[in-house]
Amino acid sequence: MSETNRTVPVVGMVGGGQLARMTHQAAIALGVDFRVLAARPTDSAARVVADVHLGDDRGRDDLLAFAKDSDVVTFDHEHVPQPVLRELHDAGIVLRPGPEALHHAQDKLVMRTRLSELGAPCPRWRGITSLDEVTEFAGQTGWPVVLKAARGGYDGKGVWVVGDAAEAAAVVERAAREQVPLLVEEKIAFRRELAVQVARSPYGQVAAYPVVETVQRGGICHEVIAPAPHLSEDRAVAAQELAIELAAALDVVGLLAVELFETDTGVVVNELAMRPHNSGHWTIDGACTSQFEQHLRAVLDLPLGSPRTMAPFTVMANLLGGHDPHVFNRYIHVMARDPELKVHFYGKEVRPGRKIGHVTVVGDDPDALLERARTAAAYLKGDAQ
Template sequence: MTRVAVVGGGQLARMMAPAATAMGVTLRVLVESTEASAALAAHETVVGLPGDADAIRSLLAEPRPDVITWEHEHIPLEVFALAAEMGVAARPGASALLFARDKIAMRERLDSLGLPMPAWRTVETEDEVEAFLAVHGGVGVLKTSMGGYDGKGVRIVRNPAEVDDWLAAAADGGPPLLIEEKVAYDREVAIQVARRPSGEMRAWPLVESIQVDGVCAEVIAPAPELSSALQAEAERIGRLVATELDVTGVLAVEMFDVGGRLLINELAMRPHNSGHWSIEGSVTSQFEQHLRAVLDWPLGDTSTLAPVTVMANVLGGSREDLATAWPGVADPSVKVHLYGKGVRTGRKVGHVTCMGQRVDDVRRRAAEAADWIRDGGAA
């Protein structure tokens, strides 16, 4: 039987399980505990952390998986060495993941490819921050080069003295820092592309993502008023990144739309929050496609199944028992996905998906359902 090993026990690995089951693939997941989100859904589990060599050996033990893949980018290099030693293909590889893990390496590589990005530079001193602000309207976005996600590791800067603590931490051995121009964008968008080792690629429609406090709250697919030219440019960028960085599996390229001009913001080399809509809204979900891609199987059709699909995240709120709350959602067409995670304010604990004809109507229905599950609001 075909077997895929996954490092990471969160909701992304959890949502691979139904797709794996449907395709006759056994999903073996490295989870941090028996209560982890993916532990409740995977076919086989190994408890341990990515830095634990014994746990990785168990993950790759007989019956040996055909491939090992990831639900996050922060994979120790020793994991790749062990996979090579035990004869298991690692996809995407370490050389590709570097560019999703290290923002400075990513910016340098994308610059070399001539791809559009906000202006940026590395910084080590207040003087360097001040010099950047002086030529970019007096405001910038300071980022840690590694470890940031969901708004963490990002700070808006208007005065160099505001970042003394981060500069000191970097000088003391912490991740290096970079600063970027604060882009006045019209909206945030994302393109997802899947690529298999043999080179076949498929792209989904460009989507719009709405962020609240640095966390994705909502995704609209396709992005409203999406022109064929903008879709073509987004696909060009996604395919070029996937090819030149040798990505295998699903790649998400998050971008700013500035009057029809796209600027790359972030990369993720795995299923991504911006693609959860595809479970119901596309012929092939991002989770099925990721498994197909890393196994080097033919890729599935990425056509949409409705004019509009909206995914709304359920972020932790006042309810603690979400499993008993969701049946109270009044709209029977809403699809509810809960991640089996403990509720904490602002934490992603699930999402809902709605499909329909009109953007405003579908957004309203999705938001009402997510609100009901989170806090018991009207649905």
């Protein structure tokens, strides 16, 4: 293919998951060249992207080769080790977000330390290396407490709620064996979980999406309601301001998702992610600018798109794999039942509990939307008849 007429930038995304897949949809509209580094040809994004580089999406050599022809490199996941990120950065590759910023989404100790310095609302926490430190901490907060692996956890993996010293001991011993640094956090008595997404460009422009409610089960996001129903305007604005401040303080470029606990008195930061995020999938069908387009605009230093909602409420339900792989065969039923349902299927092999897609509905009544989305997701999974 002749490259002499190239007048659009090349965005390289590291990782071939569904986030890269959905970013490709946005890249098609913007007309930018989009490529992915995927581990396997069957990866979600690799099945649909024209320009796929197969390789180790966490390894130095493949990343360097992938990055050298990209104008901007960004990420579908947070698993590229810091030393590799630093080397890419030092080689002059434009990483967005950069290694320094990304470190806060990779390492919960780094994140908690920095957020505490910044005065952001966090649970009480400390890094621990022994059971004694856990019991001492729990002596102040009470049991149960939450033990977290500093690195490598997601979707509930690497998070353990422990009710007493014996339970804690098992986690601490295993972590020591596997050389995984741990932190302990107080278990927040929350009303519900919220999330807020902001995009930030190198220029410093920031756009904030409405605060959403996320419904988690077993550490996995099941549903998102946008905006979060019955959230006071003050609290919503405060959460958006918190995310905007964090994005600036951490020098985030691209998307930042801040997962929050809502308590009786305010919000507390649970996790950070610096990429398109499950809590933002609703934006494809429910916002003027999808999170995927917004991420591309941000990493390309384009003006950000409007984050406004297109309907009073949007509800997204994740589609988790069941025991029957033939999800497509069930489309006919959910589509006939609900012609306004938006189906997003990731092209991944179906395995029980795996996120294989999501559905979205928009409208006026969040309870009715939630019922419709849940029904469709359950049916597609194979649970409902």
